[in-house]
Amino acid sequence: MSGTTRSGEGDRLASALRGVRALVLDADGVLLLAGSALPGAVEALDRLEAAGVPYRVVTNFSGAHRTSLAAAVSRTFGRPVRPERLITAASAAAAYTLARHPGAPLFVLASDDARREWAGQRLLDLEAAAAPEASVAAVVIGDGGDELSYRNLDIAYGLARRGAELVAMHRNPWWITPKGPTLDSGALVAGLEFALGRTATVAGKPSPVVFRQAVRELAVEVATSGARRLRLAEIAMVGDDLAADVGGAKRVGLRGILVLSGKTDRAGLERASGSGRRRAQPDGVADGILDVVIALVEARPAAC
Ligand SMILES: [Mg+2]
Structure with a gap:
């Protein structure tokens, strides 16, 4: 683990990611915070792309076209982010x-x-x-x-x-x-x-509309690569919002991973754990996106 994700959580995270072949990533609180790249975000995208893991970034930002947003994020990250990897509420x-x-x-x-x-x-x-x-x-x-x-x-x-x-x-x-x-x-x-x-x-999170759009796009990308068909349970959503990200993704059959780098801290997670709302309970928890990507890439069989 690159961060301070707790060891029991590390095991749970690895098991939550077992068999995962594609990711849906939230933007704010996962890759970016207040317009700046979060620590580990750029390395996480580098590693995902090097490992050939398909992903989409899903955001409720709807003030601009994806090409404009991708250009802005590329400048912030100092690396290219392709507009076709973004899905906005627009x-x-x-x-x-x-x-x-x-x-x-x-x-x-x-x-x-x-x-x-x-x-x-x-x-x-x-x-x-x-x-x-x-x-x-x-x-x-x-x-x-x-x-x-x-x-x-x-x-x-x-x-x-x-x-x-x-x-x-x-x-x-x-x-x-x-x-x-x-x-x-x-x-x-x-x-x-x-x-x-x-x-x-x-259309945007936590609606199933945006998650289904991400699933369709990832399924096409996987099919185009010649790999076997992507199943819903082989996609994990990584977000910082228990309801909009984790709950929304789980409602359509994806796995839900919570990162603590945004709007949910440990106290918020513990309060939610005590609430008994099953849908918003994450399958795995990590301090940040890089921990998730490292756990995923290390757990993947070579020819996935
Ligand atoms: Mg967020």
Whole structure:
């Protein structure tokens, strides 16, 4: 173990990772914290790629296209991070509308950059969406800063009221930015749900939508490599949030590994262990992502 992961935990971690052939990684609290690389994160990605372990990084960040996010993370890490390894709440929402409403008109409230995830899909512009008779299959709400104005949210409300599916990139009420705790788009989604009297389909964590997208992509990558079919139980999610990461992943049949490098500390883990909520109990615990990757790579048979 490279870190200070406790020895009993090391054995449990190794057994939780036995047979795992692919990883789904959370970003904040696992690879990054407050915009900086966490210790061991860069080495962990180097080792994963050297060992040929397929992985996806899943984040509820939805303010930019994956290429922009990958470029920013690559600069932070000082190594390339490929955009196709990232799944954001925006890219998961775009994959969802493509599968659920192919060819149908959509209204997407997001930043211009994030809206590029919908390239090839039919998006109504604001003027067309504001027409009294306008109709779309789905309204998608994401992080759009001032795009989430009263006027634009009212247009989204009207379209949803006339039958459009309400899709939220995520329901996070607030998040930490350089200015401190900041209102997030999930709070506005909750307002629309209240006005409409129904709940939104959520694309990002802890929704199964984003985990299933990761599973599909990993399965294709494994199949393309000629290896035998990837099973759900052969994928482990590594995250710092017991509910959104561990619980969300376990709900769709993945293994859930908790790292203590982000929002959950040992006291939080112990409180959760006493709560009896089985779904959010991690299969393994580690201090950080490098411990997980070392345990995984060392436990893997050579030709996996
Ligand atoms: Mg996190």
